[in-house]
Amino acid sequence: MSTILVPAGFSWITLSLVSVATLLQWQALAVGKARRKAGVTYPRPYADKAEQEASNDALIFNCLQRAHQNTLENIPVIVITTLIGALRYPVSAALACGLWSFARVVYTKGYASGDPKRVDAT
Template sequence: MSSTLIVLPKEFAYPVATAVSSFYLLLWQTIKVSRARKAAKVDYPQVYADKAEAAVNKAAFTFNCTQRAHQNTLEVLPVVLTGTLISGLKYPIAAAALSGAWVLARVVYTIGYSTGDPKKRNMFGAGAVGGLGLIGLIGLSTASVVSLLKAL
């Protein structure tokens, strides 16, 4: 039986730091959703204000937008975190840069979306920057895995 030693590059701390920054992003988004929920008077377990309520109540519509920004982040976060850590094994600086760009874009996305104007979710190109960060992490992860498999 053979054993394998995993040696992490010293720069691996950077992708790990950007991964941890996403925890703070989620915490901040959760607080924003909770405040918007309270202002809209949307009781648990209702995930969103219903369409009729959101049509007549600006606070309910804003809650839906804020909740959607958070939900969208949760939908893609597993890919971002996994991609950051996998690509960070081979390309730690690039992985940290792409992940950091994604997190910062998510902050701008959330600020814009939670204004209650869905079009503002892409202010300053947040959607494009976040999308490029995500696609970059997917590509870089693929390249990392191919490189690791070639070394076998």
Template sequence: MPFTLVLPDGIQYVGLAFVSTIWLQIGQAVLVMSARKTAGIAYPRLYAEKAEEEASFLARKFNCTQRAHQNTLEQLPAIYTATVLSALKYPVFAASALGLWVIGRILYTSGYMTGEPQKRNTRGGFIGSLCTFALTCTGTYSIISLALAAA
């Protein structure tokens, strides 16, 4: 029995939004490498030790930059899943929300890498959380409605 996959109109925008997350990760990785070099934190250590951070603001900035990047990586599985599920019925919304999430992550990172962790939430943290929530709700609705329609 042949299988036909029909993609909804607007799915190309979801692809563009996914590509923007790759550029986000590349940008964050470059920022981490730069902060690592400036602070003098050798590989393979993930973070500066507490004593190093207390002795050097550059080490603190490195830790904050590294944490912003790591936090983005931690969120990707959930945001990708919610985006794909949302895109099944609402691809333009899914693409827009993921694109806005990326903008939020850029702002979050720029705030966090100042070395003052509380600035992560004043510069984009809320945007990312709102997009994650919206995509999770939309993805849940999309998959439930598709499942019910198939039943």
């Protein structure tokens, strides 16, 4: 029978991954609220161009939806690299993951301003 040795400080990884889950939930709630406000019904993922041009609410919904989608696209890489990095440097990996989550909040708020060009690359 083999054993798994967990490095000291690995418990911080749990907290950093909870920050990722919290980020995703916060974004999902923001998208849902913006969807209702913009009147974009399911199953449409985005407001169409005419709706977006006619309504700032539709524009903000599209921006929030895209920020959330972009975060979802990056989650596999973030989780995998955090876990791999944590095998050797658990505290540093946890800090990096937590910082990424915080940066995504800033990115989402900026992108949700309705002027996504204002937020360059994160």
